[in-house]
Amino acid sequence: MLLAASLNGPDIPWSHILPLLIFLGATCALLLLGSLIPSWPRVGNAVVTISASVAAIVASVVKWNYLHWHKGDTYIADAIAVDRFAVFATIVISLAVVGASLLMSAYLSRTDSEGPELYALFMTAAIGAIVMVSANDLVVLFLGLETLSLSLYLLAASNRRREESQEAGLKYFVLGGFASAFFLYGIALVYGGSGKTSISTIHDSLAAYVSIHKTDAMLLVGIGLLMIGLAFKVSAAPFQVWTPDVYEGAPTPVTAFMASAGKVAAFAAMLRILTVALASRADDWRPVVWALAILTVFVGSTMAVVQTNVKRMLSYSSISHAGFILVGVEAAGHMKGNGLNSSMAYLAIYTVLVLGSFAIVLALSGVDDSETSLDDFKGLAKRRPALALAFSVLLFAQAGVPFTAGFVAKFGVIKSAVEVNSYAIAIAAMVAAVIGAYLYLRIVVSMWMEEPTSNNEIVIARPVRYVIALSVAATLLVGIFPDLLLNAAELVRFAPK
16 A cells, blocks of 8 residues: 555546547447347447447547647657647548448358457557557557557457468468567667657657767667568568468458558558657668668559459558558658658548458458459459449559549659659659559459459448448549548647657
8 A cells, every 4th residue: 555655657638548548448348248248239349349439530530629729749658649640540540440340240240250359359459559659659659569460460360260361360470570579679779779768758869969970870770670660560562571461361351450550550650750759860761761662662563463362462552552651751751841741641541442442352252251363353343333333443543543532642642752852752653653553454454344254143231332432432522622631631740849
């Protein structure tokens, strides 16, 4: 009792971490209800998860408006940052949970499974992702990273009836463990070089430090190891080798969630670390990001065109998109222009595109979730023309066709690179976009100009229809009226240092 009375913990402003509390409470409630009520309905799992996600979105929108009148700040012993950057990313992550939960509902209904633990893992992954985007301390960020990663490992291996799912979970776990080790060792070396783990105080420490040749090797190695860990999480080449196998083997709703919420969390953490903590060392890390961006866009675009499985095609497409976002990260490293804003807008748009795309893949993948080869999509326009049209819109958007959200995203990051005179990386991104367009056209041609190879009836569950319809509508709406998203993205800011 005396020891407890002598402990002085940090003040916790509960309202500032309300989305975390909502997801935590919903996770506990879902697991308790599912285990204590024998007749708990299967649809109740999705209802609880989606309700929690909507509540988190509402709380985040309220906080967004609050930050219009108040400056962002750090709380809980400066461990958590509450700013519009974190709030924007939290909204996108919560939207990804809504979409993934709808797809999981259809997936489990089709396989006649219960799976309350899968929805709980979606929410624990969201908790880890929100901690990552809000963390103002490298140790706290690592805890969020591990919470997200462990949840995704289990989700990837959740289909115990398919060997591919077990293989995906094992590969992701082993390689993800190595990446986490690199990241943790990088934290240790950055702490050794700066004496701090708080992101904002690392910035202050390094800004007041004059580098002398060959005296900051520990710090530079630490930055390099941090980059390796983050590059793995965002699927940047040459650390992308896990992505195709994991995306293909994991259940399709899980793949959609990994490609959306996982990528948002990883890129948000990268942006906060590089442009806040390591802003004074941008000349050291920006060339690395430049090289990663060019390598990633070309690896993703060229490797995608030789695939014959649509899920693998979309996995390499995801790698290519990571390269485009890295173009925005490199532009943000110049500490001027709108590289940060264009990167966050790209992440929001890509989340919508990937959820809609994998929803269509789920609709065609069959009961065992294995009918995902390009042959299974041949002649889709003759079997389900509306579905083929929706997929065509989403694919054209990913290719960057004008009047779609994808064009807004790609134009934004390339424009941000041009504004800071990074012409080479902008040209490389445009060339890679042309190469990658072949991938999307290949799928479109198969759907519209080839004969069907299967006469199996395509049954589209209602939740899947909702995800597809909303994704296509959002893609066209943002493509025609881009200011709806760009005006919000322009307000994305970090808490004052």
